[in-house]
Amino acid sequence: MYYFMNKYSQYTRKGKKGKAGIKMKGQQNKGLVVAGFLVFLIIVVGFYFFLDSVNKTEQTASNPKGTEKASTQQAEVPKDPMTPAFTSKELTTLPGENWITNGGSTFNQRYSTLNEINTTNVKNLKGKWVTHLGSGQEFKYSGEASPVVYNGVMYIITGADEVSALDVKTGKNLWIYKPEIDELTTVCCGWTSRGVAIGDGLVYVGLLDARIVALDQKTGKEVWSTVVDDWKKGYTITSAPLYYNGKIYTGISGGDFGTRGRVTAFDAKSGKELWRFYTIPGPGETGHETWPSDNDSWKRGGAPVWQTPAVDPETGLLYFSTGNAAPDLDGSIRKGDNLFAASIVAIDAETGKYKWHFQEVHHDIWDLDAPNPVVLFDVELDGKMRKGLAQAGKTGWVYILDRTNGEPLIGIDEVPVSQDERQATSPTQPIPKGDAFVPQEVTKVALAKDAPKYEGKFGKIFDPFWEERLLLKPAAAGGANWPPSAYNPDTGYFYVVATDQYQLFTRSEEEFEEGSVYLGSIIAPVDDSPRRGTVTAIDVKTNKIAWQKVWDDSAYSGVLTTKGGLVFVGHNDGRLIAYDAKTGDQVWEFMTDAGVNAAPIAYEVDGKQYISVLVAGNSLAGTKHGDSLWTFALDGTIESGTTPVADNQNGTKDNGAVAATANVDDGQKVFEGNCLACHGREGTGGHNGPDLQLSQVAKDAEKVTERVKKGGKTMPAFGDLLTEKQIKDVTAYITEVVAKKQE
Numbered sequence: 001m002y003y004f005m006n007k008y009s010q011y012t013r014k015g016k017k018g019k020a021g022i023k024m025k026g027q028q029n030k031g032l033v034v035a036g037f038l039v040f041l042i043i044v045v046g047f048y049f050f051l052d053s054v055n056k057t058e059q060t061a062s063n064p065k066g067t068e069k070a071s072t073q074q075a076e077v078p079k080d081p082m083t084p085a086f087t088s089k090e091l092t093t094l095p096g097e098n099w100i101t102n103g104g105s106t107f108n109q110r111y112s113t114l115n116e117i118n119t120t121n122v123k124n125l126k127g128k129w130v131t132h133l134g135s136g137q138e139f140k141y142s143g144e145a146s147p148v149v150y151n152g153v154m155y156i157i158t159g160a161d162e163v164s165a166l167d168v169k170t171g172k173n174l175w176i177y178k179p180e181i182d183e184l185t186t187v188c189c190g191w192t193s194r195g196v197a198i199g200d201g202l203v204y205v206g207l208l209d210a211r212i213v214a215l216d217q218k219t220g221k222e223v224w225s226t227v228v229d230d231w232k233k234g235y236t237i238t239s240a241p242l243y244y245n246g247k248i249y250t251g252i253s254g255g256d257f258g259t260r261g262r263v264t265a266f267d268a269k270s271g272k273e274l275w276r277f278y279t280i281p282g283p284g285e286t287g288h289e290t291w292p293s294d295n296d297s298w299k300r301g302g303a304p305v306w307q308t309p310a311v312d313p314e315t316g317l318l319y320f321s322t323g324n325a326a327p328d329l330d331g332s333i334r335k336g337d338n339l340f341a342a343s344i345v346a347i348d349a350e351t352g353k354y355k356w357h358f359q360e361v362h363h364d365i366w367d368l369d370a371p372n373p374v375v376l377f378d379v380e381l382d383g384k385m386r387k388g389l390a391q392a393g394k395t396g397w398v399y400i401l402d403r404t405n406g407e408p409l410i411g412i413d414e415v416p417v418s419q420d421e422r423q424a425t426s427p428t429q430p431i432p433k434g435d436a437f438v439p440q441e442v443t444k445v446a447l448a449k450d451a452p453k454y455e456g457k458f459g460k461i462f463d464p465f466w467e468e469r470l471l472l473k474p475a476a477a478g479g480a481n482w483p484p485s486a487y488n489p490d491t492g493y494f495y496v497v498a499t500d501q502y503q504l505f506t507r508s509e510e511e512f513e514e515g516s517v518y519l520g521s522i523i524a525p526v527d528d529s530p531r532r533g534t535v536t537a538i539d540v541k542t543n544k545i546a547w548q549k550v551w552d553d554s555a556y557s558g559v560l561t562t563k564g565g566l567v568f569v570g571h572n573d574g575r576l577i578a579y580d581a582k583t584g585d586q587v588w589e590f591m592t593d594a595g596v597n598a599a600p601i602a603y604e605v606d607g608k609q610y611i612s613v614l615v616a617g618n619s620l621a622g623t624k625h626g627d628s629l630w631t632f633a634l635d636g637t638i639e640s641g642t643t644p645v646a647d648n649q650n651g652t653k654d655n656g657a658v659a660a661t662a663n664v665d666d667g668q669k670v671f672e673g674n675c676l677a678c679h680g681r682e683g684t685g686g687h688n689g690p691d692l693q694l695s696q697v698a699k700d701a702e703k704v705t706e707r708v709k710k711g712g713k714t715m716p717a718f719g720d721l722l723t724e725k726q727i728k729d730v731t732a733y734i735t736e737v738v739a740k741k742q743e
């Protein structure tokens with residue numbers, strides 16, 4: 001690429017020739033001395049500026065793996081961090097030195113071939129560096145991204161959609177990209193991003209305002225920007241894009257806003273759209289007949305794709321899983337199976353043409369869809385190597401398929417599933433043989449009567465005035481939600497983090513209005529019911545559980561597994577934990593400074609293995625927020641639990657003067673920054689949070705203030721996050737504006 005080329009490139013190449021010519025070592029060759037001097041100069045001028053100067057094309061040709069060492073200097077010559085147009089082989093190779101896609105490779109296995117850190121020595125693992133990314137501490141931001149690393153530079157995105165390039169040796173920030181994003185009012189599930197893609201000298205980012213942008217890898221400046229759809233209609237991007245074969249693939253979120261899901265391919269160099277595959281087929285396309293209602297329900301039928309797809313160059317297919325049909329919780333106005341919602345789908349990676357699908361829940365009305373990324377693996381079954389694909393559903397089941405044709409690798413039966421009689425039109429559900437990793441329950445209750453297993457009082461955080469409701473498990477949050485699973489070829493186990501919790505459902509009528517939440521009914525957490533998390537190893541040959549850890553909180557981070565026989569998972573309480581991949585025995589833990597709600601990665605620097613993870617909390621999991629990128633190594637010196645909490649760099653905790661009177665407009669801003677993700681716009685219900693317009697608590701200022709300060713079981717306490725003035729303002733907004741709307 002042109003703009004990486006400059007005067008230093010020739011010298012660099014000469015230096016490399018010198019290195020390559022080890023036979024020349026010791027010669028008082030003038031050229032070599034010049035080359036050596038230049039290498040020295042380059043090192044002194046600094047890692048980044050040196051790399052700025054390298055001609056990528058020539059480097060790739062002369063040093064494809066970037067592994068040569070300087071013969072004229074003790075210090076190593078830094079490798080070229082400018083990413084080439086990665087070949088499909090590079091992208092499918094399981095990660096070792098680098099971690100170049102969101103899921104480690106286009107197989108999404110999140111398995112590192114490094115084993116320097118292993119079951120024997122992991123007890124010595126300590127923090128090497130911690131970098132505060134300077135954004136993302138506000139409650140509305142969730143830190144869900146895995147970093148990518150290429151030749152010494154890491155790229156990481158925060159919940160504020162700010163991208164940082166970090167020097168992996170020191171954690172030093174090389175540049176930071178702060179996108180210009182409008183004041184968004186329709187972000188369905190909070191401000192978050194699950195990562196970026198890299199390749200061909202660019203960093204590719206999906207933004208919450210439904211744009212996809214490419215950044216210059218060395219400066220962080222925007223090179224191109226393409227609007228995927230209109231955020232005002234509810235479209236948004238939270239997933240990491242995928243770079244493959246000169247293309248960028250991205251899905252789109254917004255299933256709860258009556259959008260039409262899709263995967264779109266763009267030209268990686270220009271950002272030009274190449275094709276789009278709608279996850280709700282239009283007239284004449286395969287699957288359109290599964291939307292028989294003659295009310296155009298398919299046009300706003302959801303089925304978003306908010307995970308990074310996987311690709312297998314051998315099958316030539318792009319694989320991804322899909323979200324809920326819309327409206328999520330009212331099937332009566334969208335009869336039929338509603339393809340391709342709650343499904344695993346395979347399309348031609350080059351043309352975007354449909355190949356096969358597997359629907360996990362037909363005509364889903366519970367929001368038990370399929371947001372967990374698909375994982376590809378090869379496994380020997382009955383003496384034959386098979387091309388497998390696994391996906392962990394919100395249903396609490398793992399679906400294991402043959403990725404060449406979408407047929408189950410292990411049996412899956414169609415069985416009737418309990419659905420509400422008014423809404424169901426197709427009451428069957430594919431249930432895999434094997435073990436579900438969270439118990440299944442869909443229980444109908446009338447008011448607070450006879451809820452099996454759950455003995456608590458309903459509606460602790462809101463008043464029980466609904467006439468009819470259902471108690472469900474798993475809840476809409478899962479089962480397995482977005483936190484990515486991993487596959488370890490050494491153990492043959494598929495590792496899943498999941499949540500086992502109840503949820504209340506009640507029916508309400510809802511008209512479609514463009515750009516507004518379109519759920520169809522209401523779901524809400526059950527404040528005093530038990531919530532557990534599970535970390536589960538599933539044997540892909542049998543679909544049976546090999547081991548399982550049960551936590552007393554949700555497990556909401558994602559998984560890294562390694563050749564060192566380890567499984568790393570983050571905990572809501574701030575710990576990063578390592579288990580023995582084979583036995584599930586806990587072998588290490590380390591306390592960081594906020595909720596660990598993102599999947600860790602592994603890579604190598606100067607022959608030493610590092611583990612990195614974004615530690616920034618999650619609004620839906622209700623964990624403590626932060627803005628740190630933590631990196632661990634065997635020679636690290638930072639002790640567990642010793643790093644101070646980062647200063648809040650976004651000013652929400654200003655401890656400023658408390659104004660005498662509350663300001664409703666200011667309260668609205670506080671609400672939109674902190675409450676909207678769960679409670680929805682104007683409090684009408686979002687994800688996990690009840691509809692405040694129906695709430696009795698929301699009418700009472702004292703109770704609102706108390707709830708905001710102290711939180712409830714599933715609602716976090718904001719007492720430490722907001723100032724007194726902000727709490728007053730938001731109380732005024734809720735009681736004077738939101739709750740009044742019900743009258």
Ligand SMILES: O=C(O)c1cc(C(=O)O)c2c(n1)C(=O)C(=O)c1cc(C(=O)O)[nH]c1-2
Pocket residue numbers: 142144188189190192237238239252253254255256304306323324367476477481482618620621687
């Ligand atoms: O339907 C959608 O488009 C959509 C998008 C997202 C998202 O993009 O974050 C979530 C969900 N649904 C969802 O159902 C859900 O439980 C969820 C949890 C989270 C999160 O960030 O923790 N996002 C989302």
